[in-house]
Amino acid sequence: MAASTRDFRVTTDLHEIDLDTVHRWLSTDAFWALGRSRQTVQQAAEASMNFGVLDRERKLVGYARVVTDSATFAWLCDVYVSPGARGKGLGLFLATAVVETLRPLELNRVLLSTLDAHGLYERVGFTEFPDPQKLMILAPPKPKTWDA
Template sequence: MITPTAGAYRISTDPDLLDLDLVHHWLSTDAFWALGRSRETVEKVAGASINFGAYDGEGRQVAYARVVTDLATFGWLCDVYVDREHRGQGLGTRLAEAVRDHLAPYRLKRLMLSTLDAHEVYARAGFVPFPEPQNLMIIPGPAAP
């Protein structure tokens, strides 16, 4: 476990700072929702998203999140990942807050996410359960290879 507090990390949307090889490694090997995701897919989705990287005091990337948005009405926060050595420091909440604050000037009608097990992390950033979950529908995609 790394000892800095969440305030010791720097969060940036600068695409030149992102280590997409590292993001691919994290997502494809340790994130249950993205296991097996190809490097090509990680690059493609990053190119179509606003990407947030969190960096430690030495500038190493230690967390990632991305937002798919039209910057007018809707945003979807996804692929939030904190390196295992940096968990428990409040960094996940700080990353969600950075996303929220970055998008605030756009006055989106809705910023959404889906989580299986981190409800309290996102609640600290202001996320609440969807008010009418029965209204949500999806077209399921094909199973990942």
């Protein structure tokens, strides 16, 4: 059953987004963020463009974050729909809101990484990266070890 925009809305106001809920979702259920600290969730949110899907009771049921310079580049990440709200079209609703918000910025590139939602993102305009061999990643530093 598809979600109706009458039943849900997307907000970009961080004050309306319950970061305790976002932290719980990401740190316990999102494979890419397992164990992420509450402080890291807060810091990342404050430095990003945030999108929350709220139901009629203003309860958060979905979240996405966009890291951007608002001039040339954006990275869509931390996209999550709560288990109880899945299957209602909210992922597409959220992705559409993100794309509609970013389009007026006329960014040169908007990227994301997904394991299994390619079809959803294709519906809002994403395509495969044309030259994946050009992508590189800087590995995080190894944790410090202390000599006794």
